[in-house]
Amino acid sequence: MDSLVTFLRLTLLSMVPFVLAAQGTMLGGRTGVFNVAQEGIMLVGASLGFIGSYLAGGSTLVGIAAAVLVGGIFGLALAYFTTTLKMNQFVIGLSLLFIGTGLSTLIPKLVIGVTLSQPLIPTLQDLPIPLLSQIPFLGTVLFSHNILVYFAIVLSIGLWYFLFRTQLGLELRSVGENPNAADSLGINTSKHRYVTAILGGMLIGLAGAYLPMVYTGTFTEGMVKGRGWLTIALTFFAGWSPLPVLYGSLFFAGIEVASYRFQAGGIAIPYQYLLMVPYLATILVMMFTFRKTRVPGFLGNNYDREKRSL
Amino acid sequence: MEKEAILELRNIRKVFDKNVALDSVSFSLYPGEIHGLLGGNGAGKTTLMNVLYGLYRRDDGDINFHGQKLNIQGPKDAITHGIGMVHQHFLQIGSYTVLENIVLGTDVSHPVTMKLSAEAQKIIDLGNRFRLPVDPNAVVDTLPVGTRQKVEILKALYRGVEVLILDEPTTNLTPQEVDDLFESLRVIVNEGLSIVFITHKLREVLHVCDRITVLREGRNITSLTRAEASEEIFVRAMVGDQMKIEGSVYFSHGSMANTAVDESATPALEMHDVGLKTKEGISRLAGLNFQIRQGELFGVAGVAGNGQRELAECVTGVVIPTEGKILMKGQDVTDVPVCELLKDWISYIPEDRLHDGFLPKANVAQNLILGYHRQEPYCEGSFIKWDTVYDKVRGYIGEYKIKTNGPEDPGGNLSGGNIQRVMIARAFSMNSHLMVAHNPTRGLDIPSMDFVYNKMLERKETGASTLLISEDLDELLLICDRIAVLYRGQIVGILARKDFDKYVIGRLMSGIQAEETADLRAAS
Amino acid sequence: MTIVRKLVPYVIAIIASFAAAGIFIALTGANVFQAYETILFTSFRTPNGFVQTLLKFIPLTLQALAFTIPLTAGKFNMGGEGQMIVGAIAASVVGILGADLPAVILLPLVVLAGVAAGAIWGFIPAWLLYKFNINEILTSMLLNFVSFQIIDLVATGSLRDPVAGHPTTVQIGQGGFLPMLIKNPPLNAGLILALLVAAGVYLYTTRTTGGYELVATGANPRAAAVFGINVKRMFVFSIVLAGAIAGLSGVIEVAGVQHRLIVGLQHNFLVLGVIIALISRGNNLAVPFVAFFIAILEIGASAMQRTMNVPIEMVFIVEALVLLFVLLSDVFRRR
Numbered sequence A: 001m002d003s004l005v006t007f008l009r010l011t012l013l014s015m016v017p018f019v020l021a022a023q024g025t026m027l028g029g030r031t032g033v034f035n036v037a038q039e040g041i042m043l044v045g046a047s048l049g050f051i052g053s054y055l056a057g058g059s060t061l062v063g064i065a066a067a068v069l070v071g072g073i074f075g076l077a078l079a080y081f082t083t084t085l086k087m088n089q090f091v092i093g094l095s096l097l098f099i100g101t102g103l104s105t106l107i108p109k110l111v112i113g114v115t116l117s118q119p120l121i122p123t124l125q126d127l128p129i130p131l132l133s134q135i136p137f138l139g140t141v142l143f144s145h146n147i148l149v150y151f152a153i154v155l156s157i158g159l160w161y162f163l164f165r166t167q168l169g170l171e172l173r174s175v176g177e178n179p180n181a182a183d184s185l186g187i188n189t190s191k192h193r194y195v196t197a198i199l200g201g202m203l204i205g206l207a208g209a210y211l212p213m214v215y216t217g218t219f220t221e222g223m224v225k226g227r228g229w230l231t232i233a234l235t236f237f238a239g240w241s242p243l244p245v246l247y248g249s250l251f252f253a254g255i256e257v258a259s260y261r262f263q264a265g266g267i268a269i270p271y272q273y274l275l276m277v278p279y280l281a282t283i284l285v286m287m288f289t290f291r292k293t294r295v296p297g298f299l300g301n302n303y304d305r306e307k308r309s310l
Numbered sequence B: 001m002e003k004e005a006i007l008e009l010r011n012i013r014k015v016f017d018k019n020v021a022l023d024s025v026s027f028s029l030y031p032g033e034i035h036g037l038l039g040g041n042g043a044g045k046t047t048l049m050n051v052l053y054g055l056y057r058r059d060d061g062d063i064n065f066h067g068q069k070l071n072i073q074g075p076k077d078a079i080t081h082g083i084g085m086v087h088q089h090f091l092q093i094g095s096y097t098v099l100e101n102i103v104l105g106t107d108v109s110h111p112v113t114m115k116l117s118a119e120a121q122k123i124i125d126l127g128n129r130f131r132l133p134v135d136p137n138a139v140v141d142t143l144p145v146g147t148r149q150k151v152e153i154l155k156a157l158y159r160g161v162e163v164l165i166l167d168e169p170t171t172n173l174t175p176q177e178v179d180d181l182f183e184s185l186r187v188i189v190n191e192g193l194s195i196v197f198i199t200h201k202l203r204e205v206l207h208v209c210d211r212i213t214v215l216r217e218g219r220n221i222t223s224l225t226r227a228e229a230s231e232e233i234f235v236r237a238m239v240g241d242q243m244k245i246e247g248s249v250y251f252s253h254g255s256m257a258n259t260a261v262d263e264s265a266t267p268a269l270e271m272h273d274v275g276l277k278t279k280e281g282i283s284r285l286a287g288l289n290f291q292i293r294q295g296e297l298f299g300v301a302g303v304a305g306n307g308q309r310e311l312a313e314c315v316t317g318v319v320i321p322t323e324g325k326i327l328m329k330g331q332d333v334t335d336v337p338v339c340e341l342l343k344d345w346i347s348y349i350p351e352d353r354l355h356d357g358f359l360p361k362a363n364v365a366q367n368l369i370l371g372y373h374r375q376e377p378y379c380e381g382s383f384i385k386w387d388t389v390y391d392k393v394r395g396y397i398g399e400y401k402i403k404t405n406g407p408e409d410p411g412g413n414l415s416g417g418n419i420q421r422v423m424i425a426r427a428f429s430m431n432s433h434l435m436v437a438h439n440p441t442r443g444l445d446i447p448s449m450d451f452v453y454n455k456m457l458e459r460k461e462t463g464a465s466t467l468l469i470s471e472d473l474d475e476l477l478l479i480c481d482r483i484a485v486l487y488r489g490q491i492v493g494i495l496a497r498k499d500f501d502k503y504v505i506g507r508l509m510s511g512i513q514a515e516e517t518a519d520l521r522a523a524s
Numbered sequence C: 001m002t003i004v005r006k007l008v009p010y011v012i013a014i015i016a017s018f019a020a021a022g023i024f025i026a027l028t029g030a031n032v033f034q035a036y037e038t039i040l041f042t043s044f045r046t047p048n049g050f051v052q053t054l055l056k057f058i059p060l061t062l063q064a065l066a067f068t069i070p071l072t073a074g075k076f077n078m079g080g081e082g083q084m085i086v087g088a089i090a091a092s093v094v095g096i097l098g099a100d101l102p103a104v105i106l107l108p109l110v111v112l113a114g115v116a117a118g119a120i121w122g123f124i125p126a127w128l129l130y131k132f133n134i135n136e137i138l139t140s141m142l143l144n145f146v147s148f149q150i151i152d153l154v155a156t157g158s159l160r161d162p163v164a165g166h167p168t169t170v171q172i173g174q175g176g177f178l179p180m181l182i183k184n185p186p187l188n189a190g191l192i193l194a195l196l197v198a199a200g201v202y203l204y205t206t207r208t209t210g211g212y213e214l215v216a217t218g219a220n221p222r223a224a225a226v227f228g229i230n231v232k233r234m235f236v237f238s239i240v241l242a243g244a245i246a247g248l249s250g251v252i253e254v255a256g257v258q259h260r261l262i263v264g265l266q267h268n269f270l271v272l273g274v275i276i277a278l279i280s281r282g283n284n285l286a287v288p289f290v291a292f293f294i295a296i297l298e299i300g301a302s303a304m305q306r307t308m309n310v311p312i313e314m315v316f317i318v319e320a321l322v323l324l325f326v327l328l329s330d331v332f333r334r335r
Helices: A002-029 A038-055 A060-084 A089-111 A138-142 A147-165 A167-177 A179-184 A189-216 A227-237 A242-264 A271-289 B045-053 B075-080 B098-103 B117-129 B145-158 B175-190 B202-208 B231-239 B308-316 B353-357 B364-368 B386-399 B416-429 B446-461 B473-479 B502-509 B515-523 C002-027 C032-045 C047-072 C080-097 C103-132 C136-155 C190-207 C209-219 C221-226 C231-258 C269-279 C287-308 C313-334
Strands: A126-128 A144-146 B007-016 B019-029 B034-038 B060-065 B068-070 B083-086 B163-167 B194-199 B211-216 B219-225 B269-277 B283-292 B297-301 B323-328 B346-349 B434-438 B465-469 B482-487 B490-496 C180-182
Touching (some): A002 A038, A002 A138, A002 A147, A002 A189, A002 A227, A002 A242, A038 A060, A038 A189, A038 A227, A060 A089, A060 A189, A089 C002, A089 C269, A089 C313, A144 A147, A147 A189, A147 A242, A167 A179, A167 A189, A179 A189, A189 A227, A227 A242, A242 A271, A271 C103, A271 C136, B007 B045, B019 B060, B034 B045, B034 B175, B034 B202, B034 B231, B045 B163, B045 B194, B075 B083, B083 B145, B098 B145, B145 B163, B145 B175, B175 B194, B175 B202, B175 B502, B194 B202, B202 B231, B211 B231, B219 B231, B269 B308, B283 B323, B297 B446, B297 B473, B297 B502, B308 B346, B353 B416, B353 C221, B364 B386, B364 B416, B364 C209, B386 B416, B416 B434, B416 B446, B434 B446, B446 B465, B446 B473, B465 B473, B473 B502, B490 B502, C002 C032, C032 C287, C047 C080, C047 C209, C047 C231, C047 C269, C047 C287, C080 C103, C080 C136, C080 C231, C080 C269, C103 C136, C103 C231, C190 C287, C209 C221, C269 C313
Parallel strands (some): B019 B219, B034 B194, B083 B163, B163 B194, B297 B465, B297 B482, B434 B465
Antiparallel strands (some): B007 B019, B007 B060, B060 B068, B211 B219, B269 B283, B482 B490
């Protein structure tokens, strides 16, 4: 029973980076901007989140602000190169990925210098919700987490309502489905793409900052470990919808937690096998779901009003 | 005409890269009229109206509306001023409902709950008033073309437009639906709106328009009222002085003599109970039985999306039918893939030139040998003889009047019409017993259409056959020996030339297997 | 003349990125011009520097080709790293287990094993694409992370060199060593293999019917399929071939340079390979030249970190910026 509580609690805790990054990816995709730089943006978010907090004397808020800001800048760059300059989204995404990866290790070296042991920053405090956290079982699993866990859940539900129950959501989705149609009705396609790409970048940056701020207390090279790529897969099989993204994140987090728990449990198989599990499981899930999922009709394409339909 | 024009376009100029699409074009629209904008493909009709609607930025010229100069920066400005446009390719979100498509971009009564009953009622009322009935809650993807067009018109009416632009609105409609559309247009102008009607079909213009403006090669040629109009004037205006109208197929009204077909020879193509099902088990084609004789020009009519593409792909071997047999000259070719059939047996002009026929990222030469790259004289063993290819390609560029900088010009630089010329040059460059041509003249100007028709008629003389699948019924009536009508993947009728009747075919196209059709066939 | 005009954007891109990086270098307090000099000329100062550059050039060229070949067919192979790693693993396992075999047998076996392993690692995403239509970018990338665990497993398992501090296997048999072109500083015959592969790939894509089909597939897969090209087979073929070439780069690292399997041998080759491929705009003829340029920068970067304490990532940022500026030049040409 206790181990189940711990497992579920940790799953919720580990779900956050997946939720944030995947919602960010989903949001951009809904207007047709397909971000593939998650791994890089998360890395630079983790790096700057750590550095920001470190420089501000352990201020979590400054760290988060730094990560969100840099994520937003990457989102802005993606929007500018693809929407304004109409460059290939995948190639630009890769370039940003590389730049983000490079910056993530460069910045700590410049700020802190090369040291044997990196300094530590304080991790996020748990924020038990009064009364609710007293409920046996559920109180521990659901209601005594750090603030970003709650934020991730509220964000997912909020995004769902916004996209599918408001006029603005209807307009926003139309840009990702058929920008020709949206444009012909006077909807500002570029504005929508910029806004979602930037907000998406911010969420992805925040997802990266979660790693040092909750897991490790410090930044290490390549600490995102493919979570950015897993996020893309996750967004695809969640059908680019906010609520399935939330459930899917639980699944991913569950696998991640399980593989670490097994490792700690001292089971007699080399740990390397367990560490392969998330990637292999993802490929396996893709085999069964990839064909059925729906993607926004214009995903990954750039809209040029004056390009004549030949 | 004492009335004052409500809308005037003066000296509009538009340049794409270095191509002048509109050269000082002027146009005026009076209240309550249906104004035909006539011209062949590439004349600049759509470009002009896209400029008015704000989709294209004009390089020069003025737009006056109600006597005031308008500065239209985008569709939003056009809509605000009461100008609406229905594009030839419907601009709809397939996964949205009719209601969502129509209210999209307008301010709804409940923007944060999206309770849209008031809006739905308004759409129903508009539909009744203008004879455009639609179900607001239907998902657009599930609707037939005719209904989707009603949605497009309602979209404009819902926004309270004064001027409605319709771009080639009769494409893909049956003759009956065309009549219904024209009736609705009359109701609309009787309510005080004005309509610009873009078309390349002279007969439609004469049928429905009050005034007519003709464009050619980005210039205006003439503007006349219907009373002043005679067909000859328009024909000359549309094609210019360089084309001989007397000898042309396009303007012959199908009166040219068709050479007889040898009925005794083995048919070029025999379809025996051919059917095609998707992996999910949905039937795309069923029970196709027909023959194309040697030297025959066999037409297939139908509203787009009724199995034309599947038929073309089954015959060419791009897909293998799931049922039945296909014979060519008596030989079973059911399972023979397209790469084999392209050797002497078939040539193919696919419908969707950009997706199915063209390599925008490859050069003109690479495009012209696609499918023939493993054949003489283009290759030797595993190597491609580029010198030979370039020599040949230079010849095709001249013969088919492809406007390009040469064989190494990237395909992406070509205009739509020139891409179509590449498709045509490729299909005619090698001998074939059967040519499958799907909408081969789409995007071509009138002289080029005429060129293609002549080329197809020439094939008859050598005993080569052609399967012409077209959404342009007039084109089929013009040159085919027989026309089959495809409806929901089935042939619902085959008519010989002497029985050609637009309305009979139209009824078949809309799936009405009227008794009278059978009667008519029995009588003949 | 046309070549000169084509080179102009590259030159501008390089100057612009160096200028941008100069600002960062200045911020670290280092002498900017000395840093530039170190980056650009370390390769040419000493024979050792030049050989080091060539040794970088080999895997970079092969990794870039492992990206451009599928790119010609319109597919993105992000798995060059994993394919290199499994190639290296297979080569070392064969090289260690067959340590007693003579060179005439062992060397071909080592090379073949590595190339085959890379091809198989490439075949997995290719097959998933062929069979389930799963995006190859994701699967090939995820397989890299799997390969990191496999190499760790092998290098810490029964073949481990107990003396080494870092996870490393014991040495492969002498018979599995690639011959040396120069003894000191050591330059192995992998250079010739890489150049042969580059030339072969170029001839294949430009002169042969198969290469034409690859190009047509990349230009528009739907149209290519309608006109009789089996595009799915071209996809699979291109990714498997890429895997084999990436596998070869792993073989050369093991049999030519290290003579053992070392965790982390893939360095940053995947990312650099992709950058080279994209700077070359997928043109196979340009790949070796761009790869050589990047190799110079990489060698210069290490020297700069050693002698001036300027972090090596600085040069990586320069490389990414060169790519971005080269891509940008397309936009300006369009206008």
